[in-house]
Amino acid sequence: MSEPYSAADGLVRVYPAREPNGAGLVWAHGGGFAFGDVDMPEGDWVARQLAARGTTVVSVDYRLAPVSGAWASGRGDAPRAGHHYPAASDDMIAAWTWACENASRLRIDITRLAIGGASAGANIAAGAVLRLLGRGGAGVAAAGANSVADPAAVVAGADAPGAEAPTAEAPAAGVPAAGVPVPALVVLAYPTLLAVQPAPDAALRAALDAQPGADRFGPAAVLSMYENYLGGDVTGAPLGAVPGLATAEDVAQFPPTLIVNGEVDELRVSGEAFAATLATAGREVTVLAEAGTEHGHLNRPAEAAAPITIERFARALASLPSPSQSTSSAPPAPSAPPPQSVLTPDRS
Numbered sequence: 001m002s003e004p005y006s007a008a009d010g011l012v013r014v015y016p017a018r019e020p021n022g023a024g025l026v027w028a029h030g031g032g033f034a035f036g037d038v039d040m041p042e043g044d045w046v047a048r049q050l051a052a053r054g055t056t057v058v059s060v061d062y063r064l065a066p067v068s069g070a071w072a073s074g075r076g077d078a079p080r081a082g083h084h085y086p087a088a089s090d091d092m093i094a095a096w097t098w099a100c101e102n103a104s105r106l107r108i109d110i111t112r113l114a115i116g117g118a119s120a121g122a123n124i125a126a127g128a129v130l131r132l133l134g135r136g137g138a139g140v141a142a143a144g145a146n147s148v149a150d151p152a153a154v155v156a157g158a159d160a161p162g163a164e165a166p167t168a169e170a171p172a173a174g175v176p177a178a179g180v181p182v183p184a185l186v187v188l189a190y191p192t193l194l195a196v197q198p199a200p201d202a203a204l205r206a207a208l209d210a211q212p213g214a215d216r217f218g219p220a221a222v223l224s225m226y227e228n229y230l231g232g233d234v235t236g237a238p239l240g241a242v243p244g245l246a247t248a249e250d251v252a253q254f255p256p257t258l259i260v261n262g263e264v265d266e267l268r269v270s271g272e273a274f275a276a277t278l279a280t281a282g283r284e285v286t287v288l289a290e291a292g293t294e295h296g297h298l299n300r301p302a303e304a305a306a307p308i309t310i311e312r313f314a315r316a317l318a319s320l321p322s323p324s325q326s327t328s329s330a331p332p333a334p335s336a337p338p339p340q341s342v343l344t345p346d347r348s
Contacts, residue, residue, distance in 0.1 A: 021054035024108030030119025053314035062091035084231035114185035122191030126243040136240035193244030194270040195226035214294040248281035256284040
């Protein structure tokens with residue numbers, strides 16, 4: 001495997017697959033929207049592991065939200081300048097568009113290109129998909145009709161054989177252009193998708209009470225995180241920032257999705273709620289809670305569960321069909337891991 005390298009003017013770090021299987025993943029690390037980077041295990045280790053299993057990974061170095069005085073004092077951090085929504089979402093869409101334009105050079109089959117992320121990065125990934133589908137909220141231009149009807153349609157560019165140069169004026173940064181494909185698959189690790197999340201059920205509440213160290217994402221903490229990300233009140237926030245508010249109508253064209261939640265993690269509630277919305281809309285979705293985990297286990301590679309989740313993602317990506325394997329324009333649901341109950345941890 002060739003070494004990772006920076007591309008797209010520093011927006012992404014590319015991890016070429018050791019033995020490419022044609023799958024690709026545009027990936028976002030977590031960190032509460034205001035912390036983290038591509039060097040943390042959730043960024044670098046995850047990307048290296050998936051690249052070693054055949055998937056080329058494009059890791060996004062998105063702009064971070066500021067650390068405001070009030071939020072910093074509550075966390076014990078120093079205040080720091082940054083960028084409110086939609087900066088990170090714009091960066092994710094720009095990275096997705098770049099990956100589509102360069103798929104051939106990256107040895108990625110554009111019909112097998114996925115998007116995903118962990119924790120806040122999972123939010124950014126899901127929100128970017130909604131924006132690509134034209135459901136991201138006010139101020140976000142809809143992608144062209146081909147983006148929904150034909151996921152294999154590519155952005156016109158140097159790496160698209162036979163593609164004609166675009167005739168329309170280039171869109172603003174981060175706004176999806178007509179013809180940008182939607183992902184073949186969405187992979188989300190322990191996502192946060194709601195600013196105001198429902199209370200956990202009795203079983204999860206009991207598990208959190210039994211493990212106080214895992215009980216760090218209560219309603220006040222989560223709301224504060226989103227207010228910092230948005231730079232104000234969450235009321236009326238666009239779906240691109242709070243994807244969990246999407247209705248079944250909003251996700252009617254959402255790609256097949258794999259969600260791996262933490263077992264003892266209050267954010268699991270929002271992942272399960274989003275999965276339920278996808279299911280109501282008739283979309284393909286697999287959701288499970290990784291047994292024995294708290295929030296953020298991909299950032300702790302030494303834990304036994306981290307490689308298990310990597311294998312789940314790698315198998316789902318490797319199983320994406322090529323055009324020769326399927327005559328359908330919409331890829332089927334990932335075949336691995338098998339579907340689990342949204343309430344039952346997986347102990348395989």
